[in-house]
Each structure stands twice: as C-alpha cells, then as structure tokens.
Amino acid sequence: MVPERVRRILRGPRAESVPALVGTACTFIGLIDIAAGVFPRFRHSRMHALAEVLPGALGSFAAALSLSAGVLLLLLAHGLKRHKRRAWRAAVILLPAGAAAQFAYRHSVVGVVLSLALLALLLRHRSEFAALPDPRSRWKALANFVLMGAGSIGLGLVVVSAHPGRVIGSPSLTDRLEHVLFGLFGFEGPVGYEDGVDWTVGYSLGALGLLTAVTTIYLALRPEHPAATLTPDDESRLRELLERHGGRDSLGHFALRRDKGVVFSPSGKAAVTYRVVSGVMLASGDPIGDVEAWPGAIERFMDEAKAHSWTPAVMGCSETGGQVWTRETGLDALELGDEAVVDVADFSLTGRAMRNVRQMVKRIERNGYETRVRRARDLSDAELDRIRRAAGAWRGTDTERGFSMALGRIGDPSDGDSVIATAHKADDGEAGPYGDLKAVLHFVPWGTDGMSLDLMRRDRSADPGMNELLIVAALQASPRLGIARVSLNFAMFRSALARGEQLGAGPVLRVWRGLLVFLSRWFQIESLYKFNAKFRPRWEPRFVVFRKTRDLPRIGFAAMQAEGFVTLAVPRPFRRRTPRAPRPCAHIRPVAADEHEARAA
Numbered sequence: 001m002v003p004e005r006v007r008r009i010l011r012g013p014r015a016e017s018v019p020a021l022v023g024t025a026c027t028f029i030g031l032i033d034i035a036a037g038v039f040p041r042f043r044h045s046r047m048h049a050l051a052e053v054l055p056g057a058l059g060s061f062a063a064a065l066s067l068s069a070g071v072l073l074l075l076l077a078h079g080l081k082r083h084k085r086r087a088w089r090a091a092v093i094l095l096p097a098g099a100a101a102q103f104a105y106r107h108s109v110v111g112v113v114l115s116l117a118l119l120a121l122l123l124r125h126r127s128e129f130a131a132l133p134d135p136r137s138r139w140k141a142l143a144n145f146v147l148m149g150a151g152s153i154g155l156g157l158v159v160v161s162a163h164p165g166r167v168i169g170s171p172s173l174t175d176r177l178e179h180v181l182f183g184l185f186g187f188e189g190p191v192g193y194e195d196g197v198d199w200t201v202g203y204s205l206g207a208l209g210l211l212t213a214v215t216t217i218y219l220a221l222r223p224e225h226p227a228a229t230l231t232p233d234d235e236s237r238l239r240e241l242l243e244r245h246g247g248r249d250s251l252g253h254f255a256l257r258r259d260k261g262v263v264f265s266p267s268g269k270a271a272v273t274y275r276v277v278s279g280v281m282l283a284s285g286d287p288i289g290d291v292e293a294w295p296g297a298i299e300r301f302m303d304e305a306k307a308h309s310w311t312p313a314v315m316g317c318s319e320t321g322g323q324v325w326t327r328e329t330g331l332d333a334l335e336l337g338d339e340a341v342v343d344v345a346d347f348s349l350t351g352r353a354m355r356n357v358r359q360m361v362k363r364i365e366r367n368g369y370e371t372r373v374r375r376a377r378d379l380s381d382a383e384l385d386r387i388r389r390a391a392g393a394w395r396g397t398d399t400e401r402g403f404s405m406a407l408g409r410i411g412d413p414s415d416g417d418s419v420i421a422t423a424h425k426a427d428d429g430e431a432g433p434y435g436d437l438k439a440v441l442h443f444v445p446w447g448t449d450g451m452s453l454d455l456m457r458r459d460r461s462a463d464p465g466m467n468e469l470l471i472v473a474a475l476q477a478s479p480r481l482g483i484a485r486v487s488l489n490f491a492m493f494r495s496a497l498a499r500g501e502q503l504g505a506g507p508v509l510r511v512w513r514g515l516l517v518f519l520s521r522w523f524q525i526e527s528l529y530k531f532n533a534k535f536r537p538r539w540e541p542r543f544v545v546f547r548k549t550r551d552l553p554r555i556g557f558a559a560m561q562a563e564g565f566v567t568l569a570v571p572r573p574f575r576r577r578t579p580r581a582p583r584p585c586a587h588i589r590p591v592a593a594d595e596h597e598a599r600a601a
Contacts, residue, residue: 015125015127015128018121018122018125018128019080019081019082019083019128019129020081022080022091022118022121022122023077023078023079023080023081024077024081025118026073026074026076026077026080026091027073027074027077031070031074034070034071034074034155035070068207068208068210068211071151071208071211072211075215076090076091080129082131082279082309083128083129083130083131083309084129084131084133084309085129085130085131085132086133087129088122088126088129091122092119092122092123096116096119130307131306131307131308131309132307132308133308134276134279134308134310135228135276140219141216141217141219141220144212144215144216144219145212145216148211148212148215148216149212152184152208152209152211152212153177153180153181153184155208156180156183156184156204156205156208157176157177157180159180159201159204159205160176160179160180160183160191160201160205161176163193163201167191167192167193168191168192168193169192171190171191175189175190175191176191178190179191179205180205183201183202183204183205183206183209184205184206184208184209184212185209186206186209188202228260228261228262228274228275228276229258229259229260229261230256230257230258230259230260230261230262230273234262235256235258235414237264237268237271238255238256238262238271238273238288239256239414241269241270241271241288241289241290242255242256242288242445244289244290245288245289245290245291246288246445246446246447246448247446247447247448247449247450248286248291248447249285249286249288249318249321250339250341250446250450250452250487250540251284251285251286251316251404251405251452252285252286252288252446252447253407253444253445253446253452254284254285254404254405254406254407254444254452254454255271255273255284255285255288256407256415257273257403257406257407257408258408258409259275259408260273260274260275261273261274261275261276262274263297263300263301263304264297264300265289265293265294265295265296265297265299265300266296266300267293267296269289269290269292269293269296270287270288270289270290270291270293270294270296270297271287271288271289271297272287272288272297272298272300272301273288274301275403275562276308276310277558277559277561277562278554278557278558278561279309279310279311279554279558280310280311280312280313280554280555280558280559281301281304281305281308281310281311281312281313282313282314282315282403282555282558282559282562283301283312283313283314283315283317284314284315284316284403284404284405285315285316285317285318285321285404286317286318286320286321287321287324291320291324294321294324294328295324295328298324298325298328298329299328302329311547311551311554311555311558312329312331312546312547313544313545313546313547313551313555313558313559314331314543314544314545314546315336315403315404315544315559316336316404316405316490316542316543316544317333317542317543317544317545318540318541318542318543319541319543321543322543322545325545326545329545331545331546331547332545332546332547332548332549333543333544333545333546334543334544334546334552335495335541335542335543336492336493336542336543336544337490337491337492337493337494337495337541337542338490338491338494338495338539338540338541338542339487339488339490339491339539339540339541339542340487340488340489340490340491340532340533340535340537340538340539341485341486341487341488341537341538341539341540342475342485342486342488342535342536342537342538343484343485343538344475344478344479344483344484344485344486345484346536347475347535347536349361349472353536354534354536356534357468357472357534357535360465360468360469361465361468361469361472363465364463364465364466364469365469367425367463368425368426369423369424369425369438369463369466369469370423370424370425371421371422371423371424371469371470371473372421372422372424373419373420373421373473373474373477373481374419374420375416375417375418375419375420375481376410376411376415376416376417376418376419376420377416377417379411379420384410384411385411386434386435386437387410387411387420387422387437387440388410388411389434390434390437390440390457390459391410391440391442391455391457393434394440394457394458394459394460395457403559403562403563403564404559404562404563405452405454405490406454406455407442407444407454410442410455415444417445418442418443418444418445418451418454419442419443419451419474419481419483420440420441420442420443421440421441421442421443421470421471421473421474421477422437422439422440422441422470423437423438423439423440423458423462423466423469423470423473424436424437424438425438425462434459437459438458438459438462438466439456439457439458439459439462439466439467439469439470440455440456440457440458440470441453441455441456441457441467441470441471441474442454442455443474443486446485446487448482449482449483449484449485450483450484450485450486450487451474451478451483451486451487452486452487453471453486453487453488453489456470467531468534471488471535474486475535488532488535488537489528489531489532490528490542491525491528491529491532491539492525492528492529493516493525494529494532494539495539495541496509496512496513496516497513497516497517497525497526497529498529499513500512500513500514500516501513
C-alpha cells in the first residue's frame with residue numbers, strides 16, 4: 001500500500017496552485033538569469049544549475065541570452081500567476097526551445113527532462129490558464145518604452161561596471177553612461193575591456209536594447225482593446241432601472257458615469273457597473289435595479305472577473321448590498337466609513353448645536369452674497385457653460401477626481417433633474433472671468449425625492465464658508481424642489497474617529513484614531529468628518545467587499561487610481577487643458593472640505 005504522502009507527491013500539485021507555482025518559479029529563475037548574465041562568476045556557481053529547469057538555462061552559454069531571458073521571465077511571471085492564456089502560450093513555446101538548446105549545447109539530459117516535465121505540467125493544467133487579456137490601449141507602448149528604457153539603462157550600467165579588473169583606464173560615470181546608451185543601439189562606446197570582455201558587454205547591452213524595441217513595437221502594433229465604456233443603449237437601460245428603483249441607493253445615479261462598463265442580470269432587471277484598474281474589477285455602490293435580480297447581475301460580474309482573472313472588489317456598498325454580495329459570492333466585507341444623510345424635514349438652523357453654522361451663514365449673507373438653487377434644466381446654456389468653466393478652473397488638482405461618488409459632468413441634457421446651487425456676489429465693477437459667480441454645488445438625483453452631493457467648487461478668493469452657505473441654501477430650497485433627503489459627503493473611518501475621542505476609549509482605538517488624524521494631513525479624513533457633522537446628519541455605513549485580506553492593499557491602490565488620487569496614466573502632450581484660475585495669495589487658507597472629491601478617498 002502506497003503511503004498518503006507518496007500519493008500526493010505522485011499526483012503533483014493541485015490544479016489551482018499551478019499558476020502561482022509556475023509564476024513564482026519564473027520570477028526566481030529570471031532573477032538568477034539576470035544575475036548570471038551580469039556577473040561572470042555567478043554563471044559558474046552551483047546555484048545557477050537550478051536555472052536549467054527553465055529556459056533561463058540559455059544563460060549558461062551566453063550572457064546576453066541569459067540577461068534577456070531573465071527579463072522576459074520576469075515579465076512573463078505575473079501573467080502566469082494571473083492565469084493568462086497568452087502567458088501560458090509563451091511559456092509553452094519557450095520551454096521546449098530551452099530544452100532543445102540545453103541538449104544541443106551542453107547535452108544536459110537532466111535539464112531537458114526537468115524542462116519537459118514542467119512543460120507537461122503546463123499542458124496538463126492548461127484549463128487553469130484561460131484568462132482573457134486586460135483592456136489596453138497603444139499608450140502602453142509608450143509606457144513600456146519609458147519603463148523598459150529606464151530599466152535597461154540601469155541594468156546596463158551594472159553590466160558595464162561588473163568587470164572592474166578588466167577595464168582599460170578609469171572611465172567616469174559619464175563615460176559608462178555613454179557606453180550604455182551606445183551599446184543599447186548596437187554601437188561601440190568609449191569604455192574598453194581586456195580579454196574579449198567587450199564582446200560580452202556589447203552583446204548584453206544589444207540584447208537589452210533589442211528587448212526594449214521588440215516589446216515596444218509589439219505593444220504598439222497589437223490590436224487595440226480599449227477599456228469598457230458606457231454605450232448609449234447601456235445608459236438608456238440603466239436610466240430605466242433607476243426610474244423604478246433609483247430611490248434605494250444614494251449612489252445609484254453615479255452608475256451613469258460614461259467611463260464605466262456594465263453587466264446586466266439575465267433578466268435585465270439589475271446591473272452592476274464597474275471599471276478595471278490595475279487588474280482589479282472595481283464596482284461601486286449597490287447593484288442597480290430590483291433587489292431580487294441582484295444575484296443574477298452579481299453572478300455575471302463574477303464570471304467576467306474570472307474570465308479575465310481580475311480581482312473582484314466593491315467600494316462603498318450599503319449594508320444590504322454588502323449582505324447580498326457576501327452571501328452570493330463568498331466574499332468578505334469591511335466597513336469603510338459612513339455617508340452623511342440629512343433628512344430635510346428635520347433640518348433647522350435653530351438650536352445651540354447649529355450655532356456656528358448659523359453665524360457663519362448670516363455673516364456671509366451680510367457681506368453681500370446671495371444664493372440660487374435650481375434644477376439644471378432651468379438654467380440657460382450660457383449659464384451652464386459658465387458654471388462648467390468655473391468648476392474646471394476652481395478644481396484643486398490637474399486631474400478630475402471621483403469614481404464611486406462623482407458623475408464627472410455638469411449640465412448634460414440627460415441630467416436635467418440635477419440640482420445646481422450657486423453663490424453670487426457683485427464685484428463692484430471688477431467682474432472676474434465668471435462674472436459674479438463665486439461657488440458651485442452640484443447634486444445628482446436620488447430617486448424621486450432625494451439628491452446626492454456630486455461636487456463642491458469655489459473661487460479661492462471668495463470668503464470662507466461658501467460650502468456651508470450653499471449646503472444650507474440647498475437644504476432650505478429642498479421642499480420647493482420636492483426633495484426630502486440629501487446625501488452629503490462620505491466620511492472614511494467615521495466611527496473610529498468618533499469612538500476614539502470618547503471618554504473610556506481603549507488604547508488600540510486611540511492609536512488607530514491617532515493614525516487617522518495623522519493621515520488627515522494629506523487625505524482630509526478628520527476634517528471631512530467634522531465638516532459633515534456640522535449639519536447633524538444621520539450616518540449610513542458603507543462597506544468595501546473583497547475576496548482575500550491580502551487583496552486589500554491592491555484594491556486600495558486601484559481605488560485611489562480610479563478616484564484620481566494616484567495618476568499613472570501616460571501624459572498626452574496635445575491634450576487641451578482647462579484654464580486654471582490664479583493661485584490664491586498666501587494669506588488665503590482654503591477650507592479643508594472644499595474639494596468634494598475627497599469624499600471618495
């Protein structure tokens with residue numbers, strides 16, 4: 001009878017662990033091959049014998065091939081870990097080629113057998129490598145050229161400096177850099193070597209240059225597969241769902257962003273909108289539509305994530321949404337923060353709790369400011385254009401922020417139910433580029449009797465308190481507009497901040513609150529919570545849904561990219577930029593909560 005341990009060894013690794021195993025092996029061998037190609041003594045060490053089980057064994061015969069193979073293996077490893085079909089195809093082609101080279105040059109039967117064994121493992125578990133390519137564009141070719149070029153120059157400097165005992169003279173850093181740049185293009189540089197080392201260095205630099213050129217050309221010429229966008233038909237179907245079920249979630253209207261993709265349930269009664277960022281399939285808010293049809297839309301979402309090997313995640317879903325997501329998918333949920341919701345019927349400026357807001361509003365009104373709160377459809381085209389230009393100029397960042405809680409447009413004809421609150425002040429004959437306009441708030445519909453704050457922008461030269469003034473004006477005008485509830489900013493980790501400052505809070509909670517206060521210097525966590533609390537809202541918890549705890553850093557980084565807090569996109573040199581207003585004087589200190597985009601931090 002064969003022992004259980006032996007049977008497990010004979011069966012090999014589990015199918016689901018093969019991609020991670022092969023990807024890790026490629027990473028390890030790739031690093032060995034790079035070291036073998038750069039440092040001549042390392043090529044003869046016993047450690048490099050491990051590299052013979054993969055195509056990196058070519059580095060035993062030529063430093064240039066070892067170097068380029070190592071870089072290719074590092075590039076290939078991530079795709080194998082993500083179950084990518086094209087990465088599998090590349091490995092299947094590369095493994096037998098490496099095995100043939102080993103047998104032809106060194107007659108290494110062991111290396112050939114191990115390479116073919118790994119090939120057999122990939123062929124046996126080919127069904128594990130079925131993920132489709134990610135959305136892409138040709139801008140990635142330029143990004144590849146910049147990153148690979150920089151990496152090749154850095155690695156080339158190491159190659160040029162790896163033979164100190166055989167260098168003729170004492171070349172400076174400038175000479176070595178010039179030698180690298182010439183070598184990447186296949187020309188001889190100013191640094192000389194003894195004993196034929198110049199051939200090894202020259203081939204290595206040429207291989208790096210060729211690798212950079214080939215990968216860039218491939219990315220530039222391959223068919224473009226742009227990121228998903230919301231088609232007019234998809235938008236029409238989503239609007240129909242929002243008309244029937246839009247009152248459920250205050251974030252529902254933000255699903256109409258046109259830079260999102262969408263999957264519908266088989267019945268068409270529910271949908272999930274998303275964006276793919278850095279391999280994360282990021283949904284926001286609750287599914288749109290009938291709650292009973294949510295499981296069908298969620299299943300389609302998970303199938304799409306599996307087909308591309310994307311990491312599924314949901315940002316800012318409600319408690320009900322989080323329960324459905326976790327029940328239907330087995331994912332986990334973590335409280336992310338709270339949404340501030342004001343019931344219009346309960347709002348009043350009277351009372352001690354509203355004293356600061358009341359005094360600020362009265363002071364601003366005495367300074368000559370007036371407010372106007374109207375539906376977007378009631379504004380003229382000229383006024384909408386002026387508001388759009390002002391909002392763009394008053395934006396505090398170069399990129400438009402927002403994803404889960406921002407619409408990304410103002411005054412679109414299809415968004416006529418949106419509410420725009422503006423603050424005005426006569427400029428005493430010195431009208432600015434936007435006339436008497438000093439601040440703008442934009443709200444999107446929340447069902448038939450609610451609205452959600454989209455953005456807050458103000459002229460930095462205006463008096464402090466513009467946001468408070470306009471929020472109060474919007475709340476006071478809500479009964480006239482048929483609005484019963486207003487969703488304000490989203491406050492991250494609100495409960496931790498609130499409990500951490502209470503009497504009797506434990507040491508762990510106090511430390512956590514202290515860390516959040518420290519991070520507020522950059523991300524406006526505490527200031528946004530305190531700004532929301534001024535209006536005495538009720539707090540609705542919001543959650544992040546994720547698959548594994550180790551995915552949280554990746555999901556957080558992808559969310560920051562989607563929200564515009566981290567920009568990794570290739571710059572477009574000919575993109576038209578919106579004129580920016582001049583920076584304020586040093587004595588004008590912006591209010592921390594002026595930029596509404598921080599709600600989605």
